[in-house]
Amino acid sequence: MDILFAGILLLARWDVLAALLIGSIGGVIIGAIPGVGAAVAIAILLPATFSLDPIVGLTVLLGIYGSSMYGGAIPAILINTPGTAVNALTTYDGYPMTQKRQAHRAVSLAYSASFFGGVFGIISLILLSPLLALVAPHFGSREIFLAALMGIILVVLAHRGQIFAAGMLASFGIFLNTIGLESIKYTKRFTFDMSWLSSGINLIVVVLGLFAISQALLLLTNKEDAPKIESIKGNLFSGLKELFQHKRVASIASTFGVLMGMIPGVGEFTAQFLSYTYAQKTSKKPELFGKGSPEGLISAEAANNAVPAAAMIPLLALGIPGEALTAMMLSVFYIHNVIPGPQLFQNQLDFVYALYIAMLLLNVIVLIFLLSSTKILIKVIEIPTRFLGIIILLLSFVGVYSLNNSITDCAIATFFGFFGMILKRLNLPVVPIILGMVLGNIMENKLRSAMAKVKSPLDFIDRPIAAILFTLIIVILILHIRTIIIEHRKRKPDPDHDLHDTQTR
Amino acid sequence: MSRVATLQQLFKRYKRPADLVFAVIFLLLSLALLSQIGEQTVWKSRTQLFSQPAFWPGVSLIAMTVFAFLHWVSSVLSPKINGRWEEVGFWLRSIEFVIWFMVYVALVPVLGYLPSSIIFATTLAYRMGYRGTRSIFLAIVTAFFIVLIFKSFLQVRVPGGMIYEILPSQLRSFMLTYF
Numbered sequence: 001m002d003i004l005f006a007g008i009l010l011l012a013r014w015d016v017l018a019a020l021l022i023g024s025i026g027g028v029i030i031g032a033i034p035g036v037g038a039a040v041a042i043a044i045l046l047p048a049t050f051s052l053d054p055i056v057g058l059t060v061l062l063g064i065y066g067s068s069m070y071g072g073a074i075p076a077i078l079i080n081t082p083g084t085a086v087n088a089l090t091t092y093d094g095y096p097m098t099q100k101r102q103a104h105r106a107v108s109l110a111y112s113a114s115f116f117g118g119v120f121g122i123i124s125l126i127l128l129s130p131l132l133a134l135v136a137p138h139f140g141s142r143e144i145f146l147a148a149l150m151g152i153i154l155v156v157l158a159h160r161g162q163i164f165a166a167g168m169l170a171s172f173g174i175f176l177n178t179i180g181l182e183s184i185k186y187t188k189r190f191t192f193d194m195s196w197l198s199s200g201i202n203l204i205v206v207v208l209g210l211f212a213i214s215q216a217l218l219l220l221t222n223k224e225d226a227p228k229i230e231s232i233k234g235n236l237f238s239g240l241k242e243l244f245q246h247k248r249v250a251s252i253a254s255t256f257g258v259l260m261g262m263i264p265g266v267g268e269f270t271a272q273f274l275s276y277t278y279a280q281k282t283s284k285k286p287e288l289f290g291k292g293s294p295e296g297l298i299s300a301e302a303a304n305n306a307v308p309a310a311a312m313i314p315l316l317a318l319g320i321p322g323e324a325l326t327a328m329m330l331s332v333f334y335i336h337n338v339i340p341g342p343q344l345f346q347n348q349l350d351f352v353y354a355l356y357i358a359m360l361l362l363n364v365i366v367l368i369f370l371l372s373s374t375k376i377l378i379k380v381i382e383i384p385t386r387f388l389g390i391i392i393l394l395l396s397f398v399g400v401y402s403l404n405n406s407i408t409d410c411a412i413a414t415f416f417g418f419f420g421m422i423l424k425r426l427n428l429p430v431v432p433i434i435l436g437m438v439l440g441n442i443m444e445n446k447l448r449s450a451m452a453k454v455k456s457p458l459d460f461i462d463r464p465i466a467a468i469l470f471t472l473i474i475v476i477l478i479l480h481i482r483t484i485i486i487e488h489r490k491r492k493p494d495p496d497h498d499l500h501d502t503q504t505r
Numbered sequence: 506m507s508r509v510a511t512l513q514q515l516f517k518r519y520k521r522p523a524d525l526v527f528a529v530i531f532l533l534l535s536l537a538l539l540s541q542i543g544e545q546t547v548w549k550s551r552t553q554l555f556s557q558p559a560f561w562p563g564v565s566l567i568a569m570t571v572f573a574f575l576h577w578v579s580s581v582l583s584p585k586i587n588g589r590w591e592e593v594g595f596w597l598r599s600i601e602f603v604i605w606f607m608v609y610v611a612l613v614p615v616l617g618y619l620p621s622s623i624i625f626a627t628t629l630a631y632r633m634g635y636r637g638t639r640s641i642f643l644a645i646v647t648a649f650f651i652v653l654i655f656k657s658f659l660q661v662r663v664p665g666g667m668i669y670e671i672l673p674s675q676l677r678s679f680m681l682t683y684f
């Protein structure tokens with residue numbers, strides 16, 4: 001209880017509260033604009049947060065992370081265009097509701113379900129914390145290495161249809177991380193005797209290029225688009241009441257969100273799919289799914305909003321990010337010398353609790369903001385896309401240049417921007433590169449220190465958690481091969497879809 | 506958007522035109538980097554394999570090359586999608602904006618952050634077809650507010666422009682601190 005109060009005290013500062021307000025409201029607005037998502041916003045704001053206190057900087061980023069999906073539901077429902085990639089499933093039932101002149105009901109339900117999912121995720125995280133504090137110290141170098149390896153494998157396997165591409169891009173990320181002067185033997189690696197490569201390739205420069213600049217290049221080169229949206233009328237509180245009638249679906253969907261969020265490399269898509277399928281199978285009106293079912297909408301929105309809190313579990317407890325946004329946040333932790341991992345739970349539990357409370361508060365702020373300001377927010381969605389491209393370039397500049405005032409950094413970021421633009425056009429994933437860089441660094445350090453302590457390779461997995469992780473990796477690989485064989489036998493042609501075209505916003 | 510029926514389908518990504526062009530370039534890059542491993546990394550004697558400086562670059566480049574090869578093979582074997590060279594044309598067209606951005610980057614140390622941002626935003630807005638007075642005004646306001654938030658308020662490190670040196674001393678220090 002004392003720790004909880006210490007956590008509240010950490011937050012009770014005007015700058016933290018301002019950060020919470022700016023982060024959460026900013027996140028909703030950014031999420032609502034099709035063409036930019038949380039990843040672009042976090043990438044741009046990362047360098048600006050370095051000069052702030054860790055709790056202030058992280059609160060802004062958490063605010064954006066936790067609230068962007070709320071905003072993303074608005075264009076998904078009103079114009080059939082998801083604001084962020086994870087709102088894609090919301091279009092299935094949200095847009096048909098708009099066509100039936102029930103836009104107001106759909107938006108209101110989406111907010112309520114998002115709120116339910118968000119709060120459910122945080123409460124699960126809080127309840128799981130004592131368990132995490134107990135388990136995390138048992139993670140030594142070899143366990144963290146195996147968990148990071150499992151993260152990389154899952155990220156690659158999650159990109160079905162493009163596994164080879166995801167594999168080569170993840171390996172490319174690991175390679176990028178090795179460039180420069182290494183810190184053990186002080187030898188140069190792939191510097192080609194050029195001084196600007198000696199210090200290595202900065203993760204944030206790559207992130208800004210791959211997420212922000214690439215998006216600007218896409219928007220500027222593509223045709224102009226400025227969606228027109230009709231305003232919605234009525235009281236938005238009614239959704240809370242309707243949600244209560246579907247509390248079973250909302251709870252199960254949030255549980256899927258929490259479970260899938262915890263596993264690195266899996267996340268929102270699986271959670272939404274499992275909960276959507278569950279909701280359809282157990283519904284009294286399954287025929288309505290895809291045609292404007294409130295249950296479908298609730299299952300999609302509750303599941304995706306439960307993920308951010310759960311994704312903080314591997315990040316805080318083990319220092320392992322499961323997707324791009326938590327990977328970016330990891331760099332903020334490092335800059336401020338707050339090293340996530342087992343020690344964080346032992347030494348800085350008040351800090352961890354402060355983050356939880358901040359997440360809880362941000363959900364409340366977002367709900368209040370949305371219930372009162374949706375009509376104004378709709379105007380934001382109407383920003384023409386090419387103008388948005390100009391804004392992103394202006395913001396990307398300040399993001400990259402303020403790191404080291406280096407024109408070289410800007411050139412590297414632009415290169416990765418061009419590269420990322422090509423990847424996005426080709427429907428190839430950007431995320432494996434970032435996770436390759438972050439997890440590659442973790443794997444290199446942990447494997448080196450782990451191998452110094454083991455005599456034979458089998459010693460590596462002689463501890464229970466290491467053995468479990470190793471078994472899991474083997475099971476994941478076997479299951480994957482099994483699925484490929486089954487699919488190959490069926491050889492059923494399936495329809496092309498563009499669900500992932502927006503995944504990296 | 507078509508409907509997705511199974512979990513496998515949900516995660517499935519489909520090929521787009523010009524996949525083969527990218528596959529070839531990436532495979533060549535992987536091979537070129539892998540061929541340099543002896544030159545660009547060091548193999549230390551009396552050092553464990555996992556502590557070798559060359560270990561992780563080696564592992565990642567081998568994996569990258571193997572995956573790039575498989576990606577290339579799958580690209581070659583897939584049915585051709587029309588529009589390959591139009592797609593490459595799109596990539597090349599985007600280079601114009603790469604140049605715009607790099608000119609902006611080069612201008613900042615000379616003209617200062619605020620003037621460069623306003624010039625960049627207005628000229629690029631004009632180039633993109635926003636030619637009305639209202640649009641240009643909006644571009645100026647956007648650039649101004651971005652500078653105000655990041656430089657004046659958040660105090661991010663962007664140095665003043667060389668041109669600020671010719672300003673009267675009080676105005677110069679004001680501009681150096683806030684814009």
